[in-house]
Amino acid sequence: MTMEEQKHPIPTVGAVILNPEGKILLLKSHKWHDKYVIPGGHVEVGEKLEDAVRREVKEETGLDVDVIEFIKPTEFIFDPVFYKRRHFVFLDFFCKAGSSDVQLNDEAEEFVWVTPEEALKMALEPYTRPLIEWLLAKKPRRA
Numbered sequence: 001m002t003m004e005e006q007k008h009p010i011p012t013v014g015a016v017i018l019n020p021e022g023k024i025l026l027l028k029s030h031k032w033h034d035k036y037v038i039p040g041g042h043v044e045v046g047e048k049l050e051d052a053v054r055r056e057v058k059e060e061t062g063l064d065v066d067v068i069e070f071i072k073p074t075e076f077i078f079d080p081v082f083y084k085r086r087h088f089v090f091l092d093f094f095c096k097a098g099s100s101d102v103q104l105n106d107e108a109e110e111f112v113w114v115t116p117e118e119a120l121k122m123a124l125e126p127y128t129r130p131l132i133e134w135l136l137a138k139k140p141r142r143a
Contacts, residue, residue, distance in 0.1 A: 016038055031107070041060070092131055
């Protein structure tokens with residue numbers, strides 16, 4: 001799809017996932033110029049947002065998650081941090097996973113479980129950083 005073919009913004013969901021040890025999951029993705037991101041992707045027609053979060057996380061990581069809370073919407077308009085010129089609307093959620101057993105699909109090259117404090121020292125794409133800062137301010141209980 002070229003920019004001319006994209007007639008409307010693409011709604012996407014993202015998941016800030018906390019495991020039982022209180023660590024969050026980050027994926028390194030070629031789509032984000034090898035920066036670390038949270039799992040997520042597009043919302044399918046007819047799909048509820050929380051269902052999209054569960055499906056995308058399962059597809060990308062093999063994890064089953066409980067969707068706990070909506071974090072916030074974020075506009076993404078033709079930012080070069082993504083490998084294609086796109087207009088997205090990010091709808092990000094806080095989730096908990098009962099397991100840390102990740103099985104990646106082909107959308108990410110590697111993954112790490114890190115504390116939120118450690119994550120802020122990593123090479124994050126810029127839209128992930130405010131979500132981790134939100135998590136630190138919230139100080140949620142472990143899964």
